[in-house]
Amino acid sequence: MGPVTYERYHIPIKTVQGRASPVPKFVITRADNCMNCGKCEKACIFGVHKRSEQDPRKMADPLSHLCKNCFRCVSDCPQRAITMSPGAEYRALGRGIWTPLRISTIWNEAETGKIPVFGAGYRGMFAGPNYDGMWTDMSEIVRPTRDGIHGRESISTCVDLGSKPLSLEFDPSGGLVTKMPPIVELPVPMVMDITRMRGTSENTLMGFAAAAEMLDTLLFLPHGSITYQLLEGAREHLVPCYPDTMDLRNIKPSVGTRMIEVGMGPAWAETLDVVRETLPDKVLAVRVRAGHGVEAKVVELAEAGVDVVHLDYDRHGREEGSDARHMMDSLRAVHRALVSRGIRDKVTVVAGGGIAAAEHVPKTVICGADVVALEKALIVALECRNCITCSRGSCPIDLQAAEPEWIQGRVMNLVGAWRDQMLEMMGAMGIREVRRLRGEVGRAIFFDDLERDMLSALKGGAKDG
Numbered sequence: 001m002g003p004v005t006y007e008r009y010h011i012p013i014k015t016v017q018g019r020a021s022p023v024p025k026f027v028i029t030r031a032d033n034c035m036n037c038g039k040c041e042k043a044c045i046f047g048v049h050k051r052s053e054q055d056p057r058k059m060a061d062p063l064s065h066l067c068k069n070c071f072r073c074v075s076d077c078p079q080r081a082i083t084m085s086p087g088a089e090y091r092a093l094g095r096g097i098w099t100p101l102r103i104s105t106i107w108n109e110a111e112t113g114k115i116p117v118f119g120a121g122y123r124g125m126f127a128g129p130n131y132d133g134m135w136t137d138m139s140e141i142v143r144p145t146r147d148g149i150h151g152r153e154s155i156s157t158c159v160d161l162g163s164k165p166l167s168l169e170f171d172p173s174g175g176l177v178t179k180m181p182p183i184v185e186l187p188v189p190m191v192m193d194i195t196r197m198r199g200t201s202e203n204t205l206m207g208f209a210a211a212a213e214m215l216d217t218l219l220f221l222p223h224g225s226i227t228y229q230l231l232e233g234a235r236e237h238l239v240p241c242y243p244d245t246m247d248l249r250n251i252k253p254s255v256g257t258r259m260i261e262v263g264m265g266p267a268w269a270e271t272l273d274v275v276r277e278t279l280p281d282k283v284l285a286v287r288v289r290a291g292h293g294v295e296a297k298v299v300e301l302a303e304a305g306v307d308v309v310h311l312d313y314d315r316h317g318r319e320e321g322s323d324a325r326h327m328m329d330s331l332r333a334v335h336r337a338l339v340s341r342g343i344r345d346k347v348t349v350v351a352g353g354g355i356a357a358a359e360h361v362p363k364t365v366i367c368g369a370d371v372v373a374l375e376k377a378l379i380v381a382l383e384c385r386n387c388i389t390c391s392r393g394s395c396p397i398d399l400q401a402a403e404p405e406w407i408q409g410r411v412m413n414l415v416g417a418w419r420d421q422m423l424e425m426m427g428a429m430g431i432r433e434v435r436r437l438r439g440e441v442g443r444a445i446f447f448d449d450l451e452r453d454m455l456s457a458l459k460g461g462a463k464d465g
Contacts, residue, residue, distance in 0.1 A: 009187040011416035013113030016409035020397045022065030024087045034081040040073040094386045096316045110381035113413035115421050130326040133447030138428040156433040159189045162283045163307045164345045182283050193220040193373040201400045207407025209234040261285035283307045290319045295337035302347035310350040317354020335368025335439045358421035368439045381414040
């Protein structure tokens with residue numbers, strides 16, 4: 001047997017063009033007084049302006065979706081024939097945290113596999129609500145060895161799903177006595193969750209399953225949607241999810257699956273005993289709808305021996321209820337509660353919902369999650385417009401007709417781009433493995449906390465009463 005060669009985890013990416021017509025952020029219009037001089041073509045480095053293939057003497061219609069808002073063509077046109085205006089269709093995209101910018105950014109990442117760099121005309125948002133008001137420490141970015149994706153330092157993104165024993169016990173002969181629980185190791189701290197996704201077809205499921213297999217991660221999906229075709233291609237990467245209303249005494253997950261998930265119902269303790277007895281080799285996850293007092297629920301589940309707690313937040317990253325917290329604050333409370341009990345490593349915390357940008361992945365880990373579940377971002381990567389009235393019959397992109405290979409490519413590009421962003425952030429922070437990033441709130445600044453500490457001494461502030 002020859003020497004084992006170390007191979008870095010790599011996500012292969014390639015350009016996957018969209019199926020629908022592009023949605024331009026800016027609409028470029030050429031007036032009738034254009035004299036077809038071609039100065040706009042020379043001025044634009046993004047390819048917005050081209051000569052007509054049918055008649056090279058004339059300029060073709062501008063490709064508005066390529067515009068980066070640099071205004072070079074507008075300023076160089078001798079006839080002032082070019083105008084730029086905000087795109088109405090673009091401005092209508094999204095709701096809440098799913099802004100037009102975030103949706104179009106995900107489209108770009110899913111197409112190219114690269115994190116876009118915003119250039120001229122980008123004013124930035126240096127503080128805002130929730131994750132927009134969380135800044136990460138980039139003090140190590142000045143060191144030439146901290147080089148992120150360029151590979152001069154190896155940065156590990158591997159994570160483990162499962163419960164870890166807090167201590168090991170050996171017999172007098174040195175044999176391990178402690179029973180080791182099942183563990184699922186993933187090369188990237190991102191899983192895919194389509195349990196709350198509407199209107200999935202067989203092609204959609206096949207595409208997501210193929211992406212999970214290529215990425216070597218997990219796909220959470222309703223147990224009833226698992227078919228023979230899915231098992232044949234991605235058996236070890238499927239996590240069947242069972243509702244809290246189902247009698248689990250007779251469940252028989254498919255051979256080869258490494259993990260199952262159940263909802264946290266009134267009889268969750270009995271469910272735990274049944275699953276532990278019948279499926280001792282499976283990692284057990286319990287899904288919890290995040291709400292008031294969720295940290296106490298997570299502690300209770302961890303002390304009962306649950307391997308993984310999957311916290312569900314809404315699509316905007318908030319808990320349920322009138323006093324709902326954002327996941328940034330909720331996860332910090334969960335992490336502190338587990339640490340204070342000395343049981344943080346007894347349970348893996350998966351957090352999903354409200355993950356709308358590449359930077360949200362490391363920020364969620366910093367707040368206390370071990371693994372991030374991608375949900376709505378997956379469907380947006382497939383050119384979803386986030387329509388207010390979503391139905392299969394009126395879908396403007398006809399997602400049901402998308403080929404599995406196209407879905408696989410778009411999802412892999414998205415995860416590849418987001419992992420590169422995470423590597424860049426970890427490199428700039430001087431952290432070489434994502435496990436160390438978990439709960440590392442000391443390497444982040446929270447705008448709300450900073451504002452309260454700085455202004456609370458003022459008259460009328462928090463300390464003044």
